[in-house]
Amino acid sequence: MSGYEARFEVWRGDVEGGGLEDFRVEVNDGEVVLDIIHRLQATQAPDLAVRWNCKAGKCGSCSAEINGRPRLLCMTRMSVFTREETITVTPLRAFPVVRDLVTDVGFNYTKAREVPAFVPPADLGPGEYRMTQEDVDRSQEFRKCIECFLCQDTCHVVRDHEENKPAFAGPRFLMRVAELDMHPLDAAEDTGLDRGRTAQDEHGLGYCNITKCCTEVCPEGIKITDNALIPLKERAVDRKYDPLVWLGSKIRRRS
Amino acid sequence: MSVVDRQEWDVVVVGAGGAGLRAAVEARERGARTAVICKSLFGKAHTVMAEGGIAAAMGNANPGDNWQVHFRDTMRGGKFLNQWRMAELHAQEAPQRVWELETWGALFDRTEDGRISQRNFGGHEYPRLAHVGDRTGLELIRTLQQKVVSLQQEDFRETGDHESRLRVLQECTVTRVLKEGGQVSGVFGYERETGRFFVLEAPSVVIATGGIGKSFKVTSNSWEYTGDGHALALLAGAPLLNMEFVQFHPTGMVWPPSVKGILVTESVRGDGGVLRNSEGKRFMFDYVPDVFKDKYAVTEEEADRWYDDPDRNRRPPELLPRDEVARAINAEVKEGRGSPHGGVFLDVSTRMPAEVIRRRLPSMYHQFKELADVDITAEPMEVGPTCHYVMGGIAVDSDTAAARGVPGLFAAGEVAGGMHGSNRLGGNSLSDLLVFGRRAGRYAAEYAAERSEGACPHVTDAQVDAAAAEALRPFSAEAEAGEPGDGPPENPYALHQELQQTMNDLVGIIRREAEMKQALEKLAELRVRARRAGVEGHRQFNPGWHLALDLRNMLLVSECVARAALERTESRGGHTREDHAAMDRAWRNVNLLCALTDPTGGLAATDPVRGQIALTRERSEPVRPDLLALFEKEELVKYLAEEELSE
């Protein structure tokens, strides 16, 4: 089938500044946007910086914004655009830019460290874990996450408000809290760690106004909002806003 | 010369895939201050692409399984060329390594009674692969990543610094392993983001950089797989073992062109998928080799019964080891019975209900839907062989993972050779990473502890300057025109494409003497031209520069593959010679070792014919009698030479 010449605008620059640069580039049948970026590198802009790795939607490296939407470069087929369309590719706009399409995603690694790790049950050794499939299903869904950070990029809490970054873990890491809280053998509670409560108190769950952009952009199709964030909010309600529960815990503490 | 950031560590791990992270975790838990260097972001390593599972004889699905059975399968799969002690350790320790992952938070798919579910795979006698849908590698890497984070949280509580004992340097590339007095003294590298150089001084260096697939055009490997670790070891004076054995996975995507080579997991066949040619025939029944004749089904009916009743039926031939299936597909296509885009058909749509397919093979469903517009629940996939794995690698000591000839250098994972012999079984890779990653970490930490009492080797400024000059060479490629072999600056991307084409066409799945000689000539030419590979722009995140530096490694490794392949005049596992089509028992105990012709590690433009690599033959250690006793005599006869049997 026939190839054609597409019009591309790619943001080039660094933290000092930059702009959209025009390219005309060949497109062949079945290609994805990352193929086109690679063609630009090989033929027109050898130093065009882009992060990528597996090119199969499994590693989550090539996150960028295409026509203003956060997407994976390797999973966006050229066939979703018309031939006349100018395709704009920019770096993620919620994170500091490094160069061209590469951003500094260190925010996410900082947040990852703030979520206390899985606590193994004290009485079980390796090989003694017994968990049923229905008990691991929920956490397994969240572990499909490839850490492309598109949800973190699109979430307006930090995208539009840099100042919220210290207080807000972002959808990916709130989902991590949910994953651990739903893990059938996580023994955090035995160590005095209440994950449901810390979601609200330490990871900024309250900032989330469940507008679902994280779910919309997730390339793995994880129902972040419905299955992780809202259940987490409900768990926080259990701990903090349910007067019956609150009363119960008061009485228990007294007796 | 430029001022270079220097840090001191006990153990430096190059590579943050499964093996690297497992090594780092082990070294840190044994008290060594450990730094991990990875080329991409933390948690993006190629391990995420492993799909099928981790082979470990836990016996959850079939209580008849144990390490001896696993060992036998591994040796058969590798056609008895395996470094048998590694295969033994691997089979024995894999279950522990998998269970340990659970205590770090991994969530595998479960059996009815709540244990880890295990699935069938090619070459494994019993269902043996612990898995999570078809994204097991992701689970593995994420679990290790989170284990690293949890250790860092521990360190933070004790020292106030997350990185005091375990640090991950992301998006950094190592270009040289440095030595002093024959011992490892550290590594030299650059940060991709800034282009700044750094030196990590350490008595122990673990190489865990994975494979070499990016030297081939059609490959399931990511950009990182440029054979860096292989080249680093060579340059440091450590030999590479049996580099001719390159695994072509039988099922890669063949269409559209831009995704050609992307892996289609073996689980598709393990769960019931079948291969058909354009005539609709399940052709694998015609390709069962003699050594496996009595282990595989003869009729489709028997093969189909096996999925439900494996004890009384033999397995379908689609589940032969990968080399056999890849060759069969190659032959079918060559004889004109291929699919429209030059592969064969892999069909699950007629074998399982759509909903089961979506549940068991979610990422395959997703991958074909998104990238090829193919609904695998309704139509067959088109698949063909793709370069997937290199069995050869750094020659190591089986128990300690120490590289031969260079004290302080260790290697684990795909970059280490020996474990898989001439062909790796599916699922044995992830378990290999864990078993030998841990061993490398342990012995690297112990080695460092012995050295830290004063006698630590150091990195000299001259070494740093030399390494920096080498790394900066692509920026002055033009200025150096006028040297021998001068010419215009070369585009590194074009060189890379030529290299990939050469290896794919001339040293690919089926090999011929004349073609390999031609490949060596072409490699010599590319080597000369690669010295003129020039780059535009500056050092900050400049992919052209990175590629120009990686070319050195790919060229070195490619030459190893081509020379060893030319030398081995037989067909075995991942090495198939058209002109020597049979397996030759006389080659069974012969190892081919690659070393640099220039032992100082220099890379001057050497004689194109002689090249940079010297080959030596070596007789491998005889298999221990008690391990040989695990096999029937009739089977051993097929593999072992007369004199080996009589011993």
Add this chain to the structure above:
Amino acid sequence: MATGTEPPATDPRPPGGGVHTPTRAAIRAPHLRTDRWWLAPAATAAGLLAFVVYSTWRAFANADYYAAPYVSPFYSPCLAENCEPMRAGPNWEIFGSWWGISPAIVILIFPLGFRLTCYYYRKAYYRGFWASPPACAVAEPHKKYTGETRFPLILQNVHRYFFYAALLVALVLTYDTVLAFRDEHYAWGHMGLGTLVFLANIVLIWAYTLSCHSCRHIVGGKLKHFSRHPVRYRMWQLVGKLNARHMQLAWASLLSVALADFYVYLVASGAFDDPRFF
């Protein structure tokens, strides 16, 4: 927004926060989306606004809400003395004669509260009315954002109490639907077009109410081990299936409740005669 024909130029860094924070890629446009991203929030806002206007009119009208055997869902249960008498209907005079204004106000608080704090409606009006954010990756116009961390939005956490109340309201509306199987002389065993309208409405009301995220949490979502509670696990799965359609159910039930009310209005005001089937 940048167009494809402009020569490459280095944008001077636009001042401001959010996507214009100095460390981020210097792109002047607040967003680069080329699709009709504004359509969804605009349609949402229009739909919600239409309902608000209609329901305000009807709630304060205090008339035409009963046409035997049908009572408008806006006025059910009728808890004040000034309600129209409904034979065997849901008028319980808990509020005395002091309540002067429309009796709808007493009861509408609950379904309104339920919908106002509903996780789906929150998304809808945060996007549609508050533009926070208007659409994904489209910059929101607000300088500061604290989400649901403080008063008053922290009150959204009371959703589950409105859920309990909504259950009671749904029960009453079910009762109303049963009553709709009478004729205008209160004889049982009859059915008219209005009965069908009521039936459709109550099915949607129940589906919407039970598909609520709080409900999903309460029936089973809060558990750590499904395997130890097989019945609750089944319920959680059922509610989960409904929950996946929460948005559709929210709109469908909003429409149906307005339609049911409008139908009663038409019949009560004499504009339309309820066709009787038997």
